[in-house]
Amino acid sequence: xxxxxxxxxxxxxxxxxxxxxxxxxxxxxxxxxxxxxxxxxxxxxxxxxxxxxxxxxxxxxxxxxxxxxxxxxxxxxxxxxxxxxxxxxxxxxxxxxxxxxxxxxxxxxxxxxxxxxxxxxxxxxxxxxxxxxxxxxxxxxxxxxxxxxxxxxxxxxxxxxxxxxxxxxxxxxxxxxxxxxxxxxxxxxxxxxxxxxxxxxxxxxxxxxxxxxxxxxxxxxxxxxxxxxxxxxxxxxxxxxxxxxxxxxxxxxxxxxxxxxxxxxxxxxxxxxxxxxxxxxxxxxxxxxxxxxxxxxxxxxxxxxxxxxxxxxxxxxxxxxxxxxxxxxxxxxxxxxxxxxxxxxxxxxxxxxxxxxxxxxxxxxxxxxxxxxxxxxxxxxxxxxxxxxxxxxxxxxxxxxxxxxxxxxxxxxxxxxxxxxxxxxx
Numbered sequence: 375x376x377x378x379x380x381x382x383x384x385x386x387x388x389x390x391x392x393x394x395x396x397x398x399x400x401x402x403x404x405x406x407x408x409x410x411x412x413x414x415x416x417x418x419x420x421x422x423x424x425x426x427x428x429x430x431x432x433x434x435x436x437x438x439x440x441x442x443x444x445x446x447x448x449x450x451x452x453x454x455x456x457x458x459x460x461x462x463x464x465x466x467x468x469x470x471x472x473x474x475x476x477x478x479x480x481x482x483x484x485x486x487x488x489x490x491x492x493x494x495x496x497x498x499x500x501x502x503x504x505x506x507x508x509x510x511x512x513x514x515x516x517x518x519x520x521x522x523x524x525x526x527x528x529x530x531x532x533x534x535x536x537x538x539x540x541x542x543x544x545x546x547x548x549x550x551x552x553x554x555x556x557x558x559x560x561x562x563x564x565x566x567x568x569x570x571x572x573x574x575x576x577x578x579x580x581x582x583x584x585x586x587x588x589x590x591x592x593x594x595x596x597x598x599x600x601x602x603x604x605x606x607x608x609x610x611x612x613x614x615x616x617x618x619x620x621x622x623x624x625x626x627x628x629x630x631x632x633x634x635x636x637x638x639x640x641x642x643x644x645x646x647x648x649x650x651x652x653x654x655x656x657x658x659x660x661x662x663x664x665x666x667x668x669x670x671x672x673x674x675x676x677x678x679x680x681x682x683x684x685x686x687x688x689x690x691x692x693x694x695x696x697x698x699x700x701x702x703x704x705x706x707x708x709x710x711x712x713x714x715x716x717x718x719x720x721x722x723x724x725x726x727x728x729x730x731x732x733x734x735x736x737x738x739x740x741x742x743x744x745x746x747x748x749x750x751x752x753x754x755x756x757x758x759x760x761x762x763x764x765x766x767x768x769x770x771x772x773x774x775x776x777x778x779x780x781x782x783x784x785x786x787x788x789x790x791x792x793x794x795x796x797x798x799x800x
Contacts, residue, residue, distance in 0.1 A: 388434045389712055393442065396435035404432050408439045411686045422628035425683045433675060440682035440714030447693045448716040451767075452748045453758040456741060457506040457539070457720035458499035462487045462525065466512025468544075468592050479516070486514060489525055493532035499723060500533045502776050503741070506760045507533075508720070509540035510573060519552045523567045530568030537570040537760045543601035544576035544593045558604045565610055571760055572605050572612040574644065579616065580633050581626045587665050588620070599637065606643025611761060614644045614692065618680060619652035619672030621665055627680065631687045638691045645762055646694035646717060649680040651701045677702060678713050685714030694762060699739060704747055711751045717758075718744055741773035 388396065393412075397405050407421045417425075428436055463486040464477045477484040487495075496507045507529060518524075522545065526538055541549070541564070550560040561569075578588050580595045605612055614634045618627060631647075638644050651672045672680070685695050696717040699707035707718060723738050739747070741757065745768050748755035757766045757773070766773075 389438075391434065391438075393435060393438045396438050399431040400428075400435050401432070404428050404435070408435060411689070412439060412442065416690075417687050419628050419632040422631060422683055422687045423624050425686070426624035426627055426679055428679065430675060433678060436682050437678060437713045440685040441712055443685055443689050444695070444714045444716055447689055450754045451756045451764075452711060452716055452718060452751070452753040453694075453756050453762065453764070454718040454741075454744045454748075455506055455720045455758050455760060456499075456502070456504045457508055457760075458495065458502075458504050458723040459720070460487070460492055460495050460507060460509045461511055462492050462509060463511040463514045463517075465514040467515055468513050468589070477512075479514075489528040492525060493528045496529045496533045496536055500536055502723070503774075504536070504721075504723070505765065506537045506539050506720070508573060509538065510542055510545065510575065513545065513548045517549075517552060519549075519554070521552075522549045523563055526564055526567040526569050538568055539571045539573060539760050540569060542573055542576040543598050543605075546572070546601050546605070547593055547597055557601055558608060561605055561608045561610060565608060569610065571645070572602075572610055574602060574613040574615050574648075575650075577615050577617070577630075579618070579622050579626050580630045581622070584622050584626055599633070602637060602643070603641060606637075606641035611643050611645050613646050613648055613696075614638075615648045615650055616680070617650045617652055619669055619676065621668050627683075628687075631684055635688055635691050638688075644692050645760070646696050647684050647688055647692045648696040648698060648719070649677070649684060650698055651677055651680075653701060674706070677706070678710065681710050681715050682713040704739060704743075708747050708751050711748070711753060718748065740775065740777065742775045745772055 393408075397408065400408070403424050407417060407424050410421070411417055425436060465479050465484050465486060467478070492509070499507055509525065509529070522541055526540065529536065529538055546557065546561065546564075549564075550557045553560055553563075555563070576593055577598055578585060580598065582595055585593075585595060602612060602614075614637075616627065616630050634644065634647065652669070653671065681695055681697060684692075688695070694717050695715050696719050697707040697710045697715045698719060700719075700722065702710070707715075711718075718739075721739055721741060721744065745755040755768045756764050757768070759765055
């Protein structure tokens, strides 16, 4: 099996070569698929699989096609959102084999942050210019039935203007069972409490056999899809994701994207697509060799393909393709702005799930760092809110530099004094 590549792919050295020239080394099959998408024809699942099997020599043409479509659909803007991640508990008994985040109640590193502290952290984020707080946690067996509702209310009471982006489909499934309520009714209760949107995580790979290997099918593909559809039906938009580079392959990737597209055609509820590369170094799935043949994450070529092919398959349906700088690192993430990506995600302030699996690319990119990174690629940096409305474009100025959360944790007056220039109600 291939291992992750740390060097820059040669495809990035051919950014100025005309696509007609780049198509020269391509097979008839790959050339045909690229010709179809550039002529405006929607790609099939099989077309996506053909592109995922493209060779190294065909990668520059694939990147260029994705970049052309990105310009047509999203222009030159690259967006990001000021957000704080709050993982309120790491206690979870679901036993997902890839997860390095989950702890047992008796573990020394087990955490369950109180509601007042969560609300306080949301306030600190607001004072630093955040428009969104993203809250997810483990499925703690002792969570009270109304916990998700009460947590949402606590944050909304503390920071009324904050957009609450929270609770994966797995958490919604878990919470609805705890509450003994139908999923849709439970979602309406959360929306009434102040929930603004949902992360479309816990998708992993929407394939029955792969999910059985990764999670013992605790949350089935059908349950994930039904939960997401229910959220969209009650007016809660969500992200969409994939986790790749473990025991999966091209046929799973193409089918996953095709399924997300079919949901979007029905509901229009996805705001973006976020590829999440498998982080292996501290994951039990890899460390304990829980499944034969598990890989040490995706290669750089596969990262490029995932973002580029998502752009091509999802065009006109999900036009925001986000790269996870936490998974890949800031420099690699910036490289993918040349492969169909138009969004750099969030500043985060805190990040613990990827770090628990072994990611070592930091916990926060400040707004000035984001803007500098985007400008370096020749693109226009813009700050957005959760639902992709532009809050501020940085054409002729930089964001105020408040430093990182950890560096500024003892300087709250400075946060509050400068917050008004950063804040926009989401």
